[in-house]
């Protein structure tokens with residue numbers, strides 16, 4: 001399944017708020033509708049929103065009606081700000097938009113039409129690189145998966161969270177494809193239910209064994225010896241290896257430590273933010289109370305109750321067994337080993 005399809009100036013998105021009951025495609029022909037889709041999580045997942053924002057920059061750039069190039073660049077900055085302000089936690093969003101701006105800046109000597117074409121090529125490159133990264137993560141991660149593995153996942157870090165194949169689910173796919181006996185326990189992931197609605201949908205489509213559990217069952221299955229490893233995605237990783245990921249990830253990491261179960265984080269280099277010294281600096285998005293108060297439009301709590309809805313939490317590096325990237329498996333000491341990862345000028349948020 002492709003959550004993002006670029007079709008000659010139109011960005012087609014699989015509306016993930018409708019899954020699994022409906023496979024609805026929305027067509028974005030202006031950058032504001034791309035921003036709306038990201039903000040409303042119709043497209044979601046750190047790498048996916050980065051790629052969507054890159055295409056939003058292309059659509060925005062082609063829609064600018066500026067008298068001269070200076071004005072054109074000013075308008076492009078406004079497009080960038082709109083897209084960057086949609087969601088604060090996933091660094092891929094900022095990384096992708098800034099990469100597009102940098103590309104335009106590097107070629108500002110060219111005409112506007114050429115700049116627009118260059119930006120389109122760059123967005124296509126970002127999307128292609130993401131899929132390549134996910135296959136690499138799958139290959140590296142598969143080396144850590146035993147022949148028979150019961151894998152607990154959280155949220156959705158699959159094809160739907162990326163341009164294709166997935167990060168955490170990319171490892172599941174690679175292990176399954178290599179003939180290993182894989183069974184996934186998918187945590188439902190309240191309140192947006194990415195696990196129940198998206199991860200289960202993805203895995204069942206491909207015939208990969210999956211069992212849905214509620215978030216509060218994770219401790220039980222781990223304590224009962226029903227889980228061999230935990231693999232999650234990430235939205236932003238600080239230079240010391242602290243990880244921001246979907247709310248509930250930290251709880252799973254503590255439970256995994258308590259039960260001596262390996263806890264892996266799968267992420268491309270575009271999710272690593274080397275400008276941050278620790279997870280304390282990662283902004284945590286707070287989302288609307290209605291996401292907690294309603295399921296499919298039906299109230300599940302008395303009207304008027306106060307709600308706290310942080311969409312992410314921080315898992316300290318001490319609870320992480322390894323970070324599986326598209327450049328290899330990174331273990332502690334994370335500050336030293338992540339720095340070495342970027343020392344050869346590799347792309348990423350350094």
Ligand SMILES: CSC[C@H]1O[C@H](OP(=O)(O)O)[C@H](O)[C@@H]1O
Nearest residue numbers: 044045046157161233234245246
């Ligand atoms: C492949 S990274 C996916 C990452 O993004 C998700 O967040 P959201 O659904 O709010 O965009 C979640 O944290 C996943 O681990």
